[in-house]
Amino acid sequence: MANDDIDRANDFALKIGTVNGTGSASANSMLMQAIFRMGVPVSGKNVFPSNIQGLPTWYEIRVNKDGHLARTPDFDIMVAMNAQTYQRDIEEVASGGYVIYDSTRSLDEDLLRDDVTFLGIPFASLCVENFKGARVRILMKNIAYVGALAALLELDVDLIREMLGEKFAAKPKLIDSNMKAISLGYDYARENFECPLPVRMAPMDATSDSVILTGNAAAALGCVYAGATVGAWYPITPATSIMDAFKEFCGRFRKDPETGKNRFCVVQAEDELAAIGMVLGASWCGARAFTNTSGPGLSLMSEFLGLAYYAEVPAVVFDVQRTGPSTGMPTRTQQGDLFTVVYASHGDTKHIALFPADPEECFYFSVSAFDLAEHFQTPVFVVSDLDIGMNDWMVPRLKWDEGYTPDRGKVLTEEDLESVEEFHRYEDVDGDAIPYRTLPGVHPKGAYFTRGSGHDRYGRYTEDAEAYTDVVDRIARKIDGASAAVPEPEVRLAVDARFGLVTIGACRGAVLEALELLEADGIEISYMRVRGFPFPSGVGQFIDDHELTFVVEQNRDGQLLKLLTVEAGASKDKMTSVKYYGGFSLSAHHVVHGITETLEKAGRRPAGKA
């Protein structure tokens, strides 16, 4: 972007390189929030190490008036606060861009580039002169670069001061020092450089109906609104903040006014095997229960997930994906768990899964997950990832339908049980493959034995081939039936397009941006994003309807493409993979590049429509 000469107001990307554990995080999100409050679409992505203190960490901010907020690797401005990473940070700046660095120590000759402008600001010495105490000085450096950016980008400083006021309302002393730090950076920039830079902010009104939110907070809020009462988990990045947020929200909304006691119970389990076990126990008793985990935890839950599937116990599992396999890169994103989720556990199994694209969907899908889990009496996965879960997203303000009543599924009440002749746990009474359920403690007639060993439609233990087959066949029908209940794919058909594109989850933003770029280039492509599994019937159709469909996903093995082949009846020869799995969020150029490359190879770079 840095290269074109058009007005660069509200269209640029900014990256800040610091050291983790030095308090830059709050400065960075303040920066993002300020942009947001100026009414300009913005996204912030945290690129952090799997470590607590002392290693390089980055924060990437993209400002885009058209609302393209996916990650972009071309940075117009680099705030290089970490000498350890000067080299690569400076290399990453787009030609024509700017490097803001701490000029307290002068820059190595060989780091200099003549196609970028270097703006040195002596942050360290400024803070040493103006503040006391090592810790404070380090913290204030972060606030100071915010001040400098305010000047260079024409950020509304009053807004920032206002925000500082809100933030430290309780601690006036802190307000002063922060205000001072802002001014240090702001004034220095004003005095020494021509402000603003061509890349800059201009007030808009494009964010008034939006909020800033992480997917994990949104998912947790969904659990609260869905009426979930039991959460069992084991800490793991990047899933941890779901339970942290759940506890926080419950602290606000789930205290008994009289007693101050909790209308929820969060158990930090000893591991993920126990966490999912607790969820099954709670669901079996009739509570809405969930767990949050990531790849390694998911693997550990495999055995129990098969039990839940076969014994038909509801459960909601949030899988916030990170880069695998194994421990992999815990602080990088990926979409590598698709197979693990939908086929979790040994033997014949198939699980319902929802694939949110952003925090907004995390909230709504989280609520649906509980409805689906209880309706179909089976585990339901909400499959997000580190990018959605932990990054700051600008999303439309969340709405709650007061008319919502939870779908508790076919649960027999005490009255029902009084009236029924006999209750048979696994019988397909209604012909929809969904049996009736009872809860412990309700009625003697409701009693049955839940087991993962062979059982017949009456819930009795069996080793009989027919009785066994009868039940597993019904379960297969039941799960297939869910394809009509999971969220429909998001589809945007291009008129008579020969090409289609299918994607999933967090790829959304980058893909839509890429499609615009390609269209501008005369390449029209229809778009579909799957949002639930088992795939609704339309999914296979979409692929049949196009000459060639690009499947865009963030894993090495093209797991979505494979799933589409075997589970959506799509024919493999009509699909081609566009994959990125290096751990960063997907960006439009990955998609554009992948698609154009394929088209060129295939020698069919079309003039557009068929």
Add this chain to the structure above:
Amino acid sequence: MANDDIDRANDFALKIGTVNGTGSASANSMLMQAIFRMGVPVSGKNVFPSNIQGLPTWYEIRVNKDGHLARTPDFDIMVAMNAQTYQRDIEEVASGGYVIYDSTRSLDEDLLRDDVTFLGIPFASLCVENFKGARVRILMKNIAYVGALAALLELDVDLIREMLGEKFAAKPKLIDSNMKAISLGYDYARENFECPLPVRMAPMDATSDSVILTGNAAAALGCVYAGATVGAWYPITPATSIMDAFKEFCGRFRKDPETGKNRFCVVQAEDELAAIGMVLGASWCGARAFTNTSGPGLSLMSEFLGLAYYAEVPAVVFDVQRTGPSTGMPTRTQQGDLFTVVYASHGDTKHIALFPADPEECFYFSVSAFDLAEHFQTPVFVVSDLDIGMNDWMVPRLKWDEGYTPDRGKVLTEEDLESVEEFHRYEDVDGDAIPYRTLPGVHPKGAYFTRGSGHDRYGRYTEDAEAYTDVVDRIARKIDGASAAVPEPEVRLAVDARFGLVTIGACRGAVLEALELLEADGIEISYMRVRGFPFPSGVGQFIDDHELTFVVEQNRDGQLLKLLTVEAGASKDKMTSVKYYGGFSLSAHHVVHGITETLEKAGRRPAGKA
């Protein structure tokens, strides 16, 4: 079979219904062994409950001069020793067949059938008259029905007496009582019925180059011959007898002659997570190590399997499949773990697997598994099932090539390390995607850090996208490379056949028998049995070469068909599923029925060749 009037010598099926824990097992295998020693092809299948004592259990013997030894559900003779199950046992006899029962108590009128002959023998009272002690009397009833069958089937009694002699060589008193019990049954039958029956034995010479063996014993023997020294496991049916046999063989072959100490170490782990962990630790140190498990254990191993895949640690895992999902039917067979095995663990993974069809292949594949695991530095699964693993199979005598030297893969010796400049654990030095390995304790230069977290080609920790991608891409190439190293499929092409059939594992016998029946019926079908994954290139080709291919497997979801679609490039529309998954071994009629039904539906019941 019972219906046709042709000579029924050496072509019949026999079923014995008893109560488990009453000692019938040894009587039954003696019976089978006697038939085998008469030179006639025979198979024995144990149908037992997941319980220790007091429940119905069955033993099925099939005698077939043409060597068709798959299970058949049409029984010519039923030895009904368990009153609990008279009803269903008698129903199972093919019309024209025989029911041998204990006439001490007379049979219920309504159990009688006029299309079968009832041969009552007062086993109980005979034993009461002739033996003392409840336990002895119960045991001798079993021997007595063997005696009766000897008369009715014209089994060589002297042979049986000889076998009893061998068996109880140490305990002469037992010989006498057993001999007596044999005579009781034998004489009673001779005196009261016209012996032999039309279904009967006739000496042959079709077994002299064969042995009777279970797949689990064969697999264990393979471990001994491959030089495996460490076995770690957790008991689970039907995998347990692999380690039992391994310990037994090692007791014979692996004692240090001087000290009597063990040249092996078997650790009964606290669970399957620990078992696979121990295998990885031992393999990492350079031992050939293995574990044996079944579905539930496999699920528990998921996390560690991903570590082994990504950190490139060899491991051999025997998965003796049982009916899933979850605990399922522990004493019934199935092929439901295909997906779980090849995609085990979260993130992008793909594992090497071998699929033996019988105990013979269990032995040879077990040896290959260690070679492949060390060659490719990754887990290798030997995927058998309860039918192969626990039943008595007649297989060609096993051979051992004295020329065999284990393929330890690219392991640098002390000398190598002395001479190398630097050692980089994950570098693709030879361009075959297989890096070099070192073992702990050998040389300081060999030291490296094994981890499941992100690492670069040098074995260093990394969170860098390129460095990460570089390694996982190589691993993908490495595993794909194994498709050339796993056993080639077994193929029998029918001339110009329009139809193909692909199957796996224990389905073999039933499928080959079915193909003969179909051919006799004018339906020619080419046959392929896959024996290793990743699939060799020929596999997809076979499917392309046929108009329609039947995929025969023992699971509900058509896992093999799906794998062929996504991993062998086979097109789904050219395949159709023939599945049986009720827990019994597959029989020819399942296959014939499945195929003819499809053909009729498709309205293309061909006159044979195209």
Add this chain to the structure above:
Amino acid sequence: MTYITKPAVRHPSLEENALGLTCRDYEGAMSTLCAGCGHDSVTAAITQAFFELDIPPHRAAKLSGIGCSSKTPAYFISESHGFNAVHGRMPSIATGANAANRDLVYIGISGDGDSLSIGLGQLCHAIRRNVNMLYVLENNGVYGLTKGQFSASADVGTLSKRGEVNRLGPIDPMSLALTLGATFVARSFSGDKQQLVPILKAGLTHRGFAIVDVISPCVTFNDHEGSTKSYAHTRMHNYEVVQTDFVPLMTEITAGQDREGATAVTMHDGSTVVFRSVAEDYDPTDREGALGFLHASQVSGEVATGLLYLEESGEEMHSFENTVDRPLVEVPFGDLCPGSAALEDLQKEWR
């Protein structure tokens, strides 16, 4: 219910409890265990305990893992829900169930393999959380259902049926539980219904995690010479440390009963447990002492039985979690969902 339950012919003679139920009403499906299996006697004792405590069958919840022992919940109280989980993971199911509905009477049945090998971690953490339940460990020193391998409770030198010798030291669930702060620790013998029933009743009444280690011989794989978990060996070395007597709330302790040298502990529901130490100055409320005693008796090869330790603090998982008294499953949706207005307010902070 859809079990083949034993024909419940109601003997007019049969004694009825406060609910007007007979012990027959607390029975379950026909056992499929080996004739003579210790576990069946434990089942009988459990049936008795529930009957005598007047617990409504449907208010009980029966949980187990996998094993012969874990099959037994099917053999008692067919009118209560049962959950036969996966191997070694019953404690987590119980913890979650209890979190959701704290008002049910939870009984978990496990085996020594299920509890001390694959399930050891979960057992220890259920103890640590003091989950309110009765945990019965049917201890036979072997893996019965998988045909007799040694379990982690097998003593050093034990001979397996196949003649193998166990060299590894045993894990004693009692010392372990005491070390981990368990508040109710008892051991008994399947062959001693006299002792077992009151202990089970006390355990069911205890608020918190009550673990009862029941030596329950496996007649098929571990009842032979050379086994330290056989009927013979247990009868011989079983040493009752404290006699326990459970006195329900309603029956007051009358002067009639002799109470010399007896300690009485009042349970949270008002009923009483009366101990009489048989062993010299054994104090079932002294954790450290109990630990020492167990260690000593283990060394001397004795099987100390009785209610070995009791601490009726009443603190259990829900007190730690500060959960509302009403079972969470009964809290109406309206009290759980904050509604649209709250959502509006909340989002003001996210701008």
Add this chain to the structure above:
Amino acid sequence: MTYITKPAVRHPSLEENALGLTCRDYEGAMSTLCAGCGHDSVTAAITQAFFELDIPPHRAAKLSGIGCSSKTPAYFISESHGFNAVHGRMPSIATGANAANRDLVYIGISGDGDSLSIGLGQLCHAIRRNVNMLYVLENNGVYGLTKGQFSASADVGTLSKRGEVNRLGPIDPMSLALTLGATFVARSFSGDKQQLVPILKAGLTHRGFAIVDVISPCVTFNDHEGSTKSYAHTRMHNYEVVQTDFVPLMTEITAGQDREGATAVTMHDGSTVVFRSVAEDYDPTDREGALGFLHASQVSGEVATGLLYLEESGEEMHSFENTVDRPLVEVPFGDLCPGSAALEDLQKEWR
């Protein structure tokens, strides 16, 4: 090796060990832990111990699970193999490695989360098998790497950095180990190198499973007021029960050293461990006594440190398994494969 190791400038001054190596040769990659993290001090002590014991770097094997603590094997002895396993499962890796090659010197590093929550079962069973290794538990009462949740070793009433209070009782690895029959049980403090180094040396020399619980403060998440695992609190309540002195084989105990009130235990390799009890009549060879003492000091809120229990029976996993003395990885294939003739014979029995 392909680490960024610290520049190994060889100070001529630097002391050399019997192998002619300096302690620099026992260092590893640069630590990425927080400045001041207790774990780094433990790393330093380990480096020292290996150096002083003259262990050839490549004959050591370093194992760990997942956590900040589990990262540390990368920070010492870069010339030995390291295995950073999955969370809580290091003991099984160590067991398998040891089964395959019994001649290496195994050191496992774990954290309190890694050992006492997800890994509790494996830890207990490694103790039971008495796997010959040194197991260092870097105990900070929190999950450091996941940002400060309470671990199972957090004391009741501990305040988290976010102000939450821990209500659950702690699992004390020392009492647990003693209860499970551990043969080497010690506790120390990352801040006390004086005490830690000899204990580590004794642990490395012990034949069997040596567990050392090192209180190792997390400066970032658990070093504040209200934490019982902070530097301040540990310094204050750390109570050395026994002073331990490790005397290697070669240096004989000269009259010069004062030995009053000291017990000496000879290790299987001939070297000696000398105890001096600081606490009134504390006997580090009395398991029952040690258990009682620990329980008492836990109640009084003291952190008892030192080599708390030692039993040098020499019995370890391989004695139980009766494995050949030669490491299995070194047994030639010819001694492992029975060959074709044997196969022929064997099959005669299968007819």
